[in-house]
Amino acid sequence: MNQPLLQVRGLKKAYGAIQAVGGVSFDVRPGEIFGVIGPNGSGKTTLFNSMLGQITPDEGQILLHGQDVSRLGPLELSRRGVGRTFQTLQVFGKMSVRDNLIVAAQEHRGSLLGRMFAPGDSGLGARADALIDQFHIRHVAHKKAGELSYGQQKLVDIAMAFMSEPDLVLLDEPCAGVNPSLVGGISTLLKQLNQSRRGSFVVIEHNMDFVMDLCHRIMVMVEGQVMAIGTPAEIRANKQVLDAYLGS
Ligand SMILES: Nc1ncnc2c1ncn2[C@@H]1O[C@H](COP(=O)(O)OP(=O)(O)OP(=O)(O)O)[C@@H](O)[C@H]1O
Ligand SMILES: [Mg+2]
Incomplete structure (x- = not known):
């Protein structure tokens, strides 16, 4: 059995009255490119910051190679093979x-x-x-x-x-502000890095063509909750996702 590289279980983080992340669970498999999409303010960056030890979650667990890393800081996570890019x-x-x-x-x-x-x-x-x-x-x-x-x-x-x-790289909007002519190049690069290093990536991005082409599976977040997790084809065909996000 292939143990998931990353397991997120019931993760919660509130800022005052705002439940930025409201109980999020998902797994990332070794070698997987996992996309995170959702409207502005749906909690994607807050989720990343929790997974990177930048902020401490209120509740929930993050397991890396089966070990609980929920309370570790950024330096320790980086030493354990987690890399990131910022928004x-x-x-x-x-x-x-x-x-x-x-x-x-x-x-x-x-x-x-x-x-x-x-x-x-x-x-x-x-x-x-x-x-x-x-x-x-x-x-x-x-x-x-x-x-x-x-x-x-x-x-x-x-x-x-x-x-x-790193074994796991979290990328927060790698295409944001980038000229559309460069977007295909970034996608090709990430695919090559994924193949050559067998690394896993979690990618937040608003560019749907990029996400659908690059990712093996995609998680849709809306208001701090997981609306759906599935392959690009499954996400494209999901009526609830279309109504809440993709249809707009
Ligand atoms: N440091 C903070 N203090 C207070 N509220 C915050 C803080 N960071 C985020 N929030 C709030 O938490 C919610 C989730 O924000 P977050 O940045 O995680 O969303 P996002 O999905 O990354 O959005 P975007 O697509 O615009 O980058 C928003 O309502 C935001 O205003
Ligand atoms: Mg963000």
Whole structure:
């Protein structure tokens, strides 16, 4: 039996009177690309922040490889193989693209002190170069990240999440604000990374063509609740989902 990589059980998080996440349960299987869709404010980012130790859930459990990680912080989760991209760009504009990638991996290693005593480059440069080639950003690798187009910065941002060689990557709106001509390229890249690393991804995105094409299964959230979980074909044919979200 294939144990799920990630199990979320009855997760709840409220902000005052707002039940941002109201009892969400789902599994992500090894190698799976799992989509999370839903209207603005339906709790998708709050769910991610709980899964990443950024906020502590009020109730519920998160199991990674069968172990309860619900109360661990972001650094510990990163060490256990969870990577992420944020809804907003996190690149350092004044640093080169390549240095952004190297620093992203060093963060994962922990304290500044730990990094200062870490032996030199220790393979990080080679790993950054491999990702730079895979992401087709070699021609801008030595430019300051802030000088790139928004779409290219978004690619750097996604590449940064892969520097720590995570088993599970959570991507919050990888296509947001990106020129439509780049969206297909992001999808192709994520498919390649999924195949070559057998990594699992959870992807929040409003671009339905992207989600339907990329994801193996999709969860629909509405007002902090799970409305449906299924394959893209099942979600497309779900009347309740069409009425609440896709039909609009
Ligand atoms: N730090 C916070 N303090 C108070 N309320 C919050 C906070 N973060 C989120 N909320 C509220 O919780 C609800 C869920 O927000 P969340 O950001 O998780 O939604 P989302 O599905 O990611 O939306 P979007 O698609 O717009 O990114 C919203 O009503 C939001 O206003
Ligand atoms: Mg969000």
